[in-house]
Amino acid sequence: MPSATSAAADSHPAGARPRRRAGRPPAAVLDQDTITTAALRLVRKSGYEGFTMAALARTLNVAPSALYNHVASKREVLVLIQDHLTSFVDVSAFDTESWDQAVRDWAWSYREVFSKHTPLIPVIAVLPVADAPKTLAMYEAVSAGFRRTGFPQERIISAIVALESFIFGSAYDVTAPADIFDSGSMAASTPNFTSAVERLARQGLESPADAAFSLGLEALIAGFGALRR
């Protein structure tokens, strides 16, 4: 069977105009764009705990069931949000900067955007690109940047996936509680870990999350940079 209902593909099924045989319905209050915008506004105001279909409908002055004429499920709303957010990820450096700097700028921007939306990560990470056109556009820009710099073609996707995995994982760290490394009463039995945590804290100009992200990202950039030819 074909993959699940695709939000994007359904809105313009490649060349086919939306058909209608007879009269138009009444002026629609709702469509996917309206829903996406309202959903994002709601999430920013109430977080993902407060983001329910009922609450979303309320902000649109509409019954909850009305949403289901435009969207198959709550998950589909999350997909719409994620694709919209992806357009805020800055890929412009691939046109203006060196490859190294472009990857750096893109990765920091990507993490920045999704660190405020970590509940979307499980959705994005396994989402077919065909269901998220703006996300696909981002991949295209990044792929083009990799190709231009002489990156071996058969490894472009792997490199991007690896970077993205690192970015998603790192996005969680940004929101972690400050005392996450406090080993509490078990400090005595974990001397190496505990002393490493202290050493980090003593240094710490950057936040721990930023320090880890920077360290890992530079290693990935250096490692991948060496593959170019």
Added chain:
Amino acid sequence: MPSATSAAADSHPAGARPRRRAGRPPAAVLDQDTITTAALRLVRKSGYEGFTMAALARTLNVAPSALYNHVASKREVLVLIQDHLTSFVDVSAFDTESWDQAVRDWAWSYREVFSKHTPLIPVIAVLPVADAPKTLAMYEAVSAGFRRTGFPQERIISAIVALESFIFGSAYDVTAPADIFDSGSMAASTPNFTSAVERLARQGLESPADAAFSLGLEALIAGFGALRR
């Protein structure tokens, strides 16, 4: 206020015996170990969609509310599962192999374990280590390995966090649908991405997820390895 109720800390609050002033209660059917074991078995059989407090109680022949005498919330059960799973992550190579190989073995093992339990990742990623003693033990083993190889102490935590972020992100990829990169009808407008996907597929002995994980992991190992002194 102190951090949330700690499963592990509550079972042996460092030196204090569990107090009781008067008679013991009836022989308990339930405790955290029993719950953890049953929960893991249920997850393996029914997945995380089928994992509800009611279903868990049913497998234990107990009322759902009985669970709340031993556990504060469903989230706490997830924490118990995650900590238990962490003991299946193999850190033994840090005692027997070179640093490079030990990191490699540990990372593959870590990804392997959690790729079957991705719904736990949002929980683990922001969980204070004090709430997960077996996880803390893993960090201790890894920290010790990094220290032994002459890794700069103030960067040990950052390096581990970076590796872990990469591992968590990569765990999602393992479960992604095979057609995740199929750009479908929009292939024409994304030539660089589409050709990169084809090049990968043409190569592809490994799964795409394995190829990306291997590529990223080797870059991180090489980059971090160079920091040793």
Added chain:
DNA sequence: CCACTAAATGAATGGCATTCATTTAGTGGC
């Protein structure tokens, strides 16, 4: 003005985590 249609409605469904007053049954002290 009619037939058709998509959109919106409101009530209903079933599932969920969690709470709480109450009951149950060991145990240590007398």
Added chain:
DNA sequence: GCCACTAAATGAATGCCATTCATTTAGTGG
């Protein structure tokens, strides 16, 4: 041998949730 105390288990209730569906509403092209 009984009593007082306790932790554990119960079952009913709560409130929230996503989702479904039969029905109603109101533009529009013929």
